[in-house]
Amino acid sequence: MSRKSRIAHLAGPNATIQNTPPLVTSNKARAKHGLPLLMNPDGTPARFDVLRAQRLAVPVTVYVEQFSAHPLEADVAELYAAPDGWIGSDGQVCAERQGPDDKPVYAVELRPEDGVYPLPYMARQADGAAWEEECAFTGAPEAEARQGFFPDGARSFEEIDRLQIGEAGTGNLIGAKAEVDFYRILPPSGYTKGLSADRRTDAGAGDVPPERRGTDFFPYKPPHLAASVPRPGLARATNAVQRILASGKYDGAIWTEGSPRIEETIYWFSLLIDTTHPICGNAAQRPHGMISNDGPENIVDSVDYIASQVWEDEEGRNRVVGLLFQ
DSSP: OOSOEEEEEEEOTTOGGGOOOOOOOOHHHHHHTTOOOOBOTTSSBOSSOOEEEEOOSSOEEEEEETTOSSTTSGGGGGGSOOOSEEEOTTSOEESSOOSTTOEEEEEEEEOGGGOOEEEEOOOBOTTSOBOOSSBSSTTOOGGGBOOOSOSSSHHHHHHHHHHOOOTTSOOOTTTTTEEEEEEESSOSSOOTTOBOGGGOOSSOOSOBOOOOBTTTBOOOOSGGGOOOOOTTHHHHHHHHHHHHHHTSOOSEEEEEOOHHHHHHHHHHHHHHOOOSSOEEEEOOSSOTTSTTOOHHHHHHHHHHHHHHTTTBOTTSOBOOSOEEEO
């Protein structure tokens, strides 16, 4: 591959692949503020906090215990370079070991520009209560409900590049092969208070005006606030995708949508959109970040497929009718 592929990500409705599990207040935050802890079914406190991808506000130096990435690193300690220092029980780091209980450590500077880091979720509700689900309380009206879907693909693609590990032990599974622009066609979530142009992560221009559920964006959860795309939405999506691919900027596109309708949408696109490049459909059965989530792998498979150019015929045109990864 002589260059990175150019790909358009097209956000479609009700897309589990662009959804996340609810942001639940961590036990670290609950203990800090005197709130009831998350408990196991047997009544004991949960052993671990769930770590959610978040951004650092300022640089910070942390000390990582040597040989803690795998239980058998220490088994071949002689193959490793010396640590950055040793930390004693008093918390002081020294260049040389001072006592038998000192731990060898690596010093790591974490910076905001590195990208998101998995960290405990410290947020609480406005009244000080813990977040237990996406809504302030079960069945809450829209004004008291958060959105779990991403407004475009930028965040999920970033988390795949930053946090997902390939077979060779490396990351950047998308960015190493492709440059991606993000489009909000019939997105699964929206900016109900609008968004200034300088904060946009999609390819649109200007400020985003306040958006409405069921008109501008289409989620399926919380269930009592679900919204489906009206029938004319398919024509709206087809025209938008046609304009994007007619620009000549892209080697292919990735359309994300909920599983119940994505097959029909991809088939429709294959009939009506005039393009010589592939459109891959991506869906998932589990939300982004959930155990065994298949979404990131489906997206990476689409990127690999477009970048491979195996879809080209002898004239460089797409020879495959509709391809779906789900």
